Amino acid sequence: MRLSKTFLPAVQSHRISLFYNILNNIAEGVFIVNDEGVIEMINPLGVTFFGAPAESLLGQKWFYFLTSQYYEQYQDIFANWKNNQNQPLSHGPKEVVINRIDGTLVEADLSLSFLPTSMTGITPLFIGVLHNLSQHKAQYRELRKQAYTDQLTGLPNRYDLEQKLGECWNQCINNHQPLSLILIDVDYFKTFNDQYGHLNGDKCLQKIARVLQDCLPSNDSLAARYGGEEFVLILPHCPVQGAELVARHIQKAICALKFTDMQLDAHLSISVSQGIACNQGGQYRTPEALIFAADTALYRAKADGRNRINLGL
Numbered sequence: 440m441r442l443s444k445t446f447l448p449a450v451q452s453h454r455i456s457l458f459y460n461i462l463n464n465i466a467e468g469v470f471i472v473n474d475e476g477v478i479e480m481i482n483p484l485g486v487t488f489f490g491a492p493a494e495s496l497l498g499q500k501w502f503y504f505l506t507s508q509y510y511e512q513y514q515d516i517f518a519n520w521k522n523n524q525n526q527p528l529s530h531g532p533k534e535v536v537i538n539r540i541d542g543t544l545v546e547a548d549l550s551l552s553f554l555p556t557s558m559t560g561i562t563p564l565f566i567g568v569l570h571n572l573s574q575h576k577a578q579y580r581e582l583r584k585q586a587y588t589d590q591l592t593g594l595p596n597r598y599d600l601e602q603k604l605g606e607c608w609n610q611c612i613n614n615h616q617p618l619s620l621i622l623i624d625v626d627y628f629k630t631f632n633d634q635y636g637h638l639n640g641d642k643c644l645q646k647i648a649r650v651l652q653d654c655l656p657s658n659d660s661l662a663a664r665y666g667g668e669e670f671v672l673i674l675p676h677c678p679v680q681g682a683e684l685v686a687r688h689i690q691k692a693i694c695a696l697k698f699t700d701m702q703l704d705a706h707l708s709i710s711v712s713q714g715i716a717c718n719q720g721g722q723y724r725t726p727e728a729l730i731f732a733a734d735t736a737l738y739r740a741k742a743d744g745r746n747r748i749n750l751g752l
């Protein structure tokens with residue numbers, strides 16, 4: 440800011456240098472812009488948000504450094520404000536993403552405060568206070584990922600499955616597309632655990648998860664752990680014949696699994712039972728009804744002797 444201390448009384452001059460010291464040492468990024476959005480002052484922490492030397496930031500419009508979505512927002516906000524200056528232009532913390540000079544992105548909370556000419560004496564000014572959110576956001580993303588992921592297999596968990604199924608359901612209904620679901624249950628898994636131990640049982644579930652992932656027919660299909668030794672495949676845009684082919688593929692791949700890397704007998708093999716249901720033309724009213732139909736089909740596959748594929752009605 441262009442303030443001269445030369446003719447100011449000593450007390451006032453002291454206050455101004457105190458103010459500068461506070462601003463330069465405060466643990467938030469602070470910048471001051473004029474009514475065009477041009478940066479007039481920026482503190483050292485503020486500079487780190489933009490990733491360029493203070494000298495090159497002064498004189499530039501601050502919102503040029505925002506990613507496109509926020510850039511347009513603030514460009515509009517400033518333009519609207521210029522057209523109707525009676526509107527106060529202040530807000531509390533709002534999320535923005537800053538595109539630093541080196542191309543890296545910084546997620547931050549921005550609070551904007553308006554200082555009218557009656558306070559500044561020259562021209563209205565705005566104070567921007569930036570609080571770095573990048574670390575919190577990274578932690579949040581990690582926790583969110585964990586909340587949606589089955590820890591043992593790395594597949595989406597049941598919670599994620601229910602969300603995704605709801606989304607696929609709506610999308611397929613709206614586009615008049617079929618939606619198939621395969622419910623898969625490992626056969627005699629209690630015996631596997633009893634004979635080879637729970638840890639080997641865990642490794643076996645991990646192998647099964649990898650097979651299911653590899654058998655997915657398209658990028659929009661999804662394998663999830665439904666719970667215990669049960670898994671689900673969601674196959675959007677897939678008619679029942681396609682789902683049956685996928686199930687046969689899974690059946691073959693599971694039966695071919697080897698456990699010699701776990702120091703188990705080379706002849707040991709496992710199998711799964713599968714129930715298929717497909718919503719093609721509105722047979723089912725809800726995603727829950729589709730799961731129920733696949734579950735009933737799975738129950739019959741088990742009852743018919745296991746290592747079977749059964750189609751729901």
Ligand SMILES: Nc1nc2c(ncn2[C@@H]2O[C@H](COP(=O)(O)OP(=O)(O)OP(=O)(O)O)[C@@H](O)[C@H]2O)c(=O)[nH]1
Nearest residue numbers: 624625626627628629630632637638640641667668
């Ligand atoms: N190792 C391991 N075992 C699990 C896990 N979750 C569930 N199980 C086991 O899976 C077994 C399921 O047993 P049951 O429901 O009797 O079914 P099953 O023995 O597979 O028999 P069928 O399904 O009728 O063919 C139980 O022994 C559970 O302890 C897990 O995360 N790890």
